[in-house]
Amino acid sequence: xxxxxxxxxxxxQVLERLAVKNFKQPELVDExxxxxxxxxxxxxxxxxxxxxxxxxxxxxxxxxRAGKKEEAEVVKSKTGAWKEEIKTLGEALAVLENSxxxxxVLLPNLPHASVPxxxxxxxxxxxxxxGQKPQLAENALPHWELAAKYNLIDFELGVKITGAGFPVYKxxxxxxxxxxxxxxxxxxxxxxxxxxxxxxMVNEASGFGTSQLPDKEGQMYFVGLDNLYLIPTAEVPxxxxxxxxxxxxxxxxxxxxxxxxxxxxxxxSYGAHVRGLNRLHQFDKVEIVQVAHPDESYNILEExxxxxxxxxxxxxxxxxxxxxxxxxxxxxxxxTYDMETWSAAQQRWLEVSSVSNFETFQSxxxxxxxxxxxxxxxxxxxxxxxxLALPRIVATLxxxxxxxxxxxxxxxxxxYTKFEWID
RNA sequence: GGAGAGAUGUCUGAGUGGUCGAAAGAGCACGCCUGGAAAGUGUGUAUACAUCAAAAGUGUAUCGAGGGUUCGAAUCCCUCUCUCUCCGCCA
Numbered sequence: 001x002x003x004x005x006x007x008x009x010x011x012x013q014v015l016e017r018l019a020v021k022n023f024k025q026p027e028l029v030d031e032x033x034x035x036x037x038x039x040x041x042x043x044x045x046x047x048x049x050x051x052x053x054x055x056x057x058x059x060x061x062x063x064x065r066a067g068k069k070e071e072a073e074v075v076k077s078k079t080g081a082w083k084e085e086i087k088t089l090g091e092a093l094a095v096l097e098n099s100x101x102x103x104x105v106l107l108p109n110l111p112h113a114s115v116p117x118x119x120x121x122x123x124x125x126x127x128x129x130x131g132q133k134p135q136l137a138e139n140a141l142p143h144w145e146l147a148a149k150y151n152l153i154d155f156e157l158g159v160k161i162t163g164a165g166f167p168v169y170k171x172x173x174x175x176x177x178x179x180x181x182x183x184x185x186x187x188x189x190x191x192x193x194x195x196x197x198x199x200x201m202v203n204e205a206s207g208f209g210t211s212q213l214p215d216k217e218g219q220m221y222f223v224g225l226d227n228l229y230l231i232p233t234a235e236v237p238x239x240x241x242x243x244x245x246x247x248x249x250x251x252x253x254x255x256x257x258x259x260x261x262x263x264x265x266x267x268x269s270y271g272a273h274v275r276g277l278n279r280l281h282q283f284d285k286v287e288i289v290q291v292a293h294p295d296e297s298y299n300i301l302e303e304x305x306x307x308x309x310x311x312x313x314x315x316x317x318x319x320x321x322x323x324x325x326x327x328x329x330x331x332x333x334x335x336t337y338d339m340e341t342w343s344a345a346q347q348r349w350l351e352v353s354s355v356s357n358f359e360t361f362q363s364x365x366x367x368x369x370x371x372x373x374x375x376x377x378x379x380x381x382x383x384x385x386x387x388l389a390l391p392r393i394v395a396t397l398x399x400x401x402x403x404x405x406x407x408x409x410x411x412x413x414x415x416y417t418k419f420e421w422i423d
Numbered sequence: 424g425g426a427g428a429g430a431u432g433u434c435u436g437a438g439u440g441g442u443c444g445a446a447a448g449a450g451c452a453c454g455c456c457u458g459g460a461a462a463g464u465g466u467g468u469a470u471a472c473a474u475c476a477a478a479a480g481u482g483u484a485u486c487g488a489g490g491g492u493u494c495g496a497a498u499c500c501c502u503c504u505c506u507c508u509c510c511g512c513c514a
Contacts, residue, residue: 043473047483054483057495059443064494076494083494246470367470377470 001210001364002107003379004036004100015108019345020117020326032103039096046089053082081294105214108266109361111326112298112335118325125325127337130309131318134344134400142345143395144276145174146402150422155276165266165274165281172422176397176409177284179416180390181259184286184311188387191307193257193288198237200260201228206240209366211332211358221263230263234287239362242291246377247370253300254291257387258282277391278350285389289382291368294359298335302359304385305337308353311388314412317396318342320349334359337385341392345399350392355385396423 007014007029010197017028056075063072122153152173158166169177185195207213212220221230231237238256247254262285266274277283288307292300302338314317324336333356340349360379363369369377372378401408406423416418 040473043483047473050483050484053494057493058441060494065441072494079494 020111022327028103035100042093049085108331109334116325119327121328123325124322127321127323129320133318133342136344140345143398148397179413182416188257188288193255196256196258200231202236209243210236210362211238215331219265232264233262234258234260238289242368243366252293257288259286277395283391285386288387289384292381294381297357298399305356308339308387315410332358334362341396343396343399352392353386353388358382
């Protein structure tokens, strides 16, 4: 959520930045400024009347104590009008605050200056490409066939017990999952992230804090009986650890990592591109999250991007890094890098990580602040990234490393899997 | 799920209608003291909004949340949420 005071003071810039994100309702900006003017006037009126009423109440108390009952009655009789006014103004203020809020949550974050204009994924900027795309044999198989051939993943069994998009991992498939999770967590800890293990369901306030709500209401599984949402990413519980927190400047940056399953309804996604592990309703992911000083957040974004790339390098996967264009960015992000690995059997890039700087967009909602060097309270910046999401990593590992002997496990994973070949 | 108790600042904890944004202690910050530290000692130590060019200052709101009674509510009443204890169930 953008800060009203910022919008008020930087109207032109806000409009210009929103245009980069192809925001469809720029008129909201002026509506917000208008409502806010109204709100501030009302606030001032209300404060003044309340001050008068407070002074009178105090006076009554003093008169009563002095035994001047009649004078006290006189003052009392004057308070009726104030009460009425306080009530009316208070209600008006609440209406204004609500409508201000309702419009404010519709504004996405402003994109960073480096974000390219554009509408579609095709317009994302390729920042770099790394690694060799493997040349597979003629009869190379896509991962869903490899999974069946080596008895690693049973999609039909998942359909039976839950539904499509909930695979059952078996044998070396299950072990590979655990190996990847442990590898990713260990790497994150080496990079200074401390591990947390968090709830997989969150309340509405948490969903709102990281801006999944109200924006992505329909994308999350919702447990109506208890009003809880299944997390779509560990970003939600981990970042919300710091909701309503004021940190000390020297505590920044805060670095956390955590493994969780993620649950996504993915409503409306069907077809070849969601085959196999390409898009699931439940998948495992290791997430890295940082709470940063505003002056440092873009350096930290690069550091997080480098961390993700290092993982891909260690796994020997060819990848590329995209800087998302305005139209393809998430609602709350100021700058997002997507990392994609090359799936040799499918001949396409698969997104395996997304690293974003939210600047103050989340922290404004979270009330996540720090006390700066001047002793002033200031909003912190939040960042997060996948490091990494498992399914598409598994997909590309299986596909890219297939040989006639079986599937070769990357060396870095062998200490975790305790086997070198899937055969 | 049933019965009871409770929710106050960073923490402990006082406060049952006015002088309470809130005692006291601890913690923390800064100073004094000290060769240095500890002890001792002094001062300070919530947040939001409004006002102001800005700071200072001032005003308003906030003692779990929301509503009510009253000239006046941390304190009384109602509703909700959460926590603790006991019982039940249970990985």
